[in-house]
Amino acid sequence: MKLFNKVAIIGVGLIGGSIGLAIKKRRIAREVIGVFRRTSTLKKALKKKAVDRATLSIKKGVEGADLIILASPVFSIPGLAADAVKYAKEGAIITDVGSTKGWIVGCVEEMMGAHKMVAFVGSHPMAGSEHAGVEFAEGDLLKSAPCIVTKTARTDGRALDKIKKFWKNLGADVKVMSPASHDKSVAFISHLPHIVAFSLAGAVPEKEMAYAAEGFKDTTRVASSDPNLWADIFLTNKNEIMPAAKVFEKHYKNIARALSRSDYAGIVRILKRAKSKRDKLRDP
Amino acid sequence: MKLFNKVAIIGVGLIGGSIGLAIKKRRIAREVIGVFRRTSTLKKALKKKAVDRATLSIKKGVEGADLIILASPVFSIPGLAADAVKYAKEGAIITDVGSTKGWIVGCVEEMMGAHKMVAFVGSHPMAGSEHAGVEFAEGDLLKSAPCIVTKTARTDGRALDKIKKFWKNLGADVKVMSPASHDKSVAFISHLPHIVAFSLAGAVPEKEMAYAAEGFKDTTRVASSDPNLWADIFLTNKNEIMPAAKVFEKHYKNIARALSRSDYAGIVRILKRAKSKRDKLRDP
Known part of the structure; x- marks a missing residue:
């Protein structure tokens, strides 16, 4: 049946x-x-x-x-x-x-x-x-x-x-x-990455894009998504996206601060923590 | 020969x-x-x-x-x-x-x-x-x-x-x-995306990663790169990366501000500009 x-x-x-x-x-x-x-x-x-x-x-x-x-x-x-x-x-x-x-x-x-x-x-x-x-x-x-x-x-x-x-x-x-748990998860693993990718694609001067290799293409791929579709998503999940964005900003500023101080060991420590998390998603 | x-x-x-x-x-x-x-x-x-x-x-x-x-x-x-x-x-x-x-x-x-x-x-x-x-x-x-x-x-x-x-x-x-032109280009199209990807991978709570789909994987792929290799790169190109990072922050904050104001038209406008740039790199 x-x-x-x-x-x-x-x-x-x-x-x-x-x-x-x-x-x-x-x-x-x-x-x-x-x-x-x-x-x-x-x-x-x-x-x-x-x-x-x-x-x-x-x-x-x-x-x-x-x-x-x-x-x-x-x-x-x-x-x-x-x-x-x-x-x-x-x-x-x-x-x-x-x-x-x-x-x-x-x-x-x-x-x-x-x-x-x-x-x-x-x-x-x-x-x-x-x-x-x-x-x-x-x-x-x-x-x-x-x-x-x-x-x-x-x-x-x-x-x-x-x-x-x-x-x-x-x-x-x-x-x-629950809808609330869902919205918190996707704020981190989907909505925030879209905001970051749109920001990155927006920030790069057009003339530099001639040299874009795979890293840039991957990181900004979702910035080719439909703007209206995503404006809907961002606005309807604003309450979860805003706190997730704060967490991203904290991590971003940690790298920027370590770099401005030329703190080699600090940078390596931050990158290692991020890598060990991302590595868990790697294809075998 | x-x-x-x-x-x-x-x-x-x-x-x-x-x-x-x-x-x-x-x-x-x-x-x-x-x-x-x-x-x-x-x-x-x-x-x-x-x-x-x-x-x-x-x-x-x-x-x-x-x-x-x-x-x-x-x-x-x-x-x-x-x-x-x-x-x-x-x-x-x-x-x-x-x-x-x-x-x-x-x-x-x-x-x-x-x-x-x-x-x-x-x-x-x-x-x-x-x-x-x-x-x-x-x-x-x-x-x-x-x-x-x-x-x-x-x-x-x-x-x-x-x-x-x-x-x-x-x-x-x-x-x-020239080495200087090279360093300015890669600050935008390679080094900055790596910083952003490392920040994003670092920011996402581990338990949320179970729901990661292709968007998250693409956006953070380069966060699996070698931390020592990239610490070298960041430090030796600090003078170009720091100003590129400021441009990224401006674009990121524009989206965050429009979202906090629930400015639908503003968000769509920003996303459209980013998309039109990124679309130029799309595979046919």
Whole structure:
């Protein structure tokens, strides 16, 4: 038996499109329908075979779906959830893929109130790249990627289990946590690195970039990410990003101070501590 | 006719070993001899076939060599150059692969004084990775890599031409500039990104690293680089790194300030500027 009969993906870009491809590849649902804002994207997604069917109507997309996935920029998610709830069938599950969870889950749960017919579970599959658009979608994007699923006092247990199973079936490495814990983690390991990469790319004089080698390219790669998408993320997780930024500044200033004093042993000590942490993530 | 008869590489690690492999692959010299400090590295390099012959004696390595390449950490280069000059034959050329050029070229030219028998030309092949050691050496490491060759009032024209030709034959994209211009460029596109990556890796709480995805890995990859190697580089290019760091801080603070004010349009504007610069480096 398939996990779902009909899955609707609202917003079929890099992530939504990759989810569609993975569902089809792994035969997790009978049918995947994509909901689009623009005909141009709709055509691209059909050509890529990221969805089985496509529509510009939320109503048509959502009707009869067992699972509704909101895969659009953070600020648009609560509004789309409200639209989806209107047309969703009894027993449907709604999830999202937004990069901040406290704000989204809070807004959606508040909006849904005591709605018993439809369940909402927040998700954050931590995959993607600096690219945007369904043309970059890949069926294996979620394979081995961390995927955080959120649990709150209002989360429906049956829906939570089904969402966990869904992401696991797509190949992701699923962890359950509160929206607050999620937001603190991603502030450090995703949002702060983006701020730093954007700052670095912004700081380098254009004429020096002719000599950029792999180190610079790696360090600034995510600065090619979508500015609007990331402005949403930064603003909705501001309360966790600001303290994480303070920790970064402390470490940065320690190196700058040691350098200004020409403190060789001090610099080596700081770099060694940073290296020993980063080395734990190295590919074997 | 081969470009060189005998090439001596002093310090056969990631870069020195890759140069040895490339010389042999492209048949640029008749013989490559490696000079080592440790027998363990010597054995690894011979096993990897990074050099034809190996010795622990600088005298033996340098004697009769047409080209002597100093491929050891920055602070050790002037001392090794002084040793090499003692045993070098008339007409030999010495170059290095150090990541800062002002300090190295200044020290070596000062040491050599009016020595007419041996020429020195500074080089910086901008290849490598966060890995260290001859076991990671690759014959194609320098292919398409930027390679800066320095020219000063004291640089011998014939030696400069030969060194340019040498790196070109190894597949590198050669640019000639003054040590000062080089140091300013690398402060921005290499040294500053390393400081930022080390700071970021240092700042992230260890328990959050379980959720690190590609973005974090890319942004901090170079924080796995060798701490001693990089302490040398930071200290010898301090005068260019400190002002570059100020520019980075300005850009970083602009984002932090816009975020603290929840200035959506301001954040988008800053991110867009950074993205448009970084996009120019994107693979097609």
